[in-house]
Amino acid sequence: MTENAWLIVGLGNPGPTYAGHRHNVGQMVLDLLAERMGGKFRQHPRGRAEVVEGRLGGVPGVRVVAAKPRSYMNESGGPVASLASFYKLSPDRLVVVHDELDIPYATLRLKLGGGDNGHNGLRSIRRSLSTGDYYRVRCGVGRPPGRQDPADFVLSPFSSSERKELPLFVDRAADACEALLVDGLEYAQNAYHG
Numbered sequence: 001m002t003e004n005a006w007l008i009v010g011l012g013n014p015g016p017t018y019a020g021h022r023h024n025v026g027q028m029v030l031d032l033l034a035e036r037m038g039g040k041f042r043q044h045p046r047g048r049a050e051v052v053e054g055r056l057g058g059v060p061g062v063r064v065v066a067a068k069p070r071s072y073m074n075e076s077g078g079p080v081a082s083l084a085s086f087y088k089l090s091p092d093r094l095v096v097v098h099d100e101l102d103i104p105y106a107t108l109r110l111k112l113g114g115g116d117n118g119h120n121g122l123r124s125i126r127r128s129l130s131t132g133d134y135y136r137v138r139c140g141v142g143r144p145p146g147r148q149d150p151a152d153f154v155l156s157p158f159s160s161s162e163r164k165e166l167p168l169f170v171d172r173a174a175d176a177c178e179a180l181l182v183d184g185l186e187y188a189q190n191a192y193h194g
Helices: 022-037 077-086 120-129 150-154 160-183 185-192
Strands: 006-010 049-056 062-069 094-100 108-112 135-140
Touching: 006 022, 006 077, 006 160, 022 049, 022 062, 022 094, 022 135, 022 150, 022 160, 049 077, 049 160, 062 077, 062 160, 077 094, 077 120, 094 120, 094 160, 108 160, 108 185, 135 160, 160 185
Parallel strands: 006 062, 006 094, 094 135
Antiparallel strands: 049 062, 108 135
């Protein structure tokens, strides 16, 4: 990979049991990005992750490694750090796509750096990279209803009404990732926050 490549990571838990859960929205976005790149995920020889290498953002496009860690969410840091090292990419060339409880459902927020906000995947990445200074595409899943435990909420499937909107939400999040890579953070924030 060249120096101007990006690593985009979609957080989630592995296996079909978790595939439709709120916690896996990051991996849903990565599936769409891989489709746009015209590739299929394959096991990476290092890093406990599946990857697709290609271009996004039109012609000639931006070089991208799209990755889905094959570890559980709270162990995402090891695979992310291993991939960043393998491709020789610094944290400022990393985009992490993840679920966010404190943002209303189907709302996007993009940022560089910041805290972990209790997100175990982000905490693991910070620990493994020794920094939180990477880009985040935060996909709002909303707060749990009533007194439901937040951990149970993110590890449950989207509701039937949420599933109706989910394809559009995932599509917008993938668009936001491309805009971030091609046009920069400020442009992507202006276009996709709201």
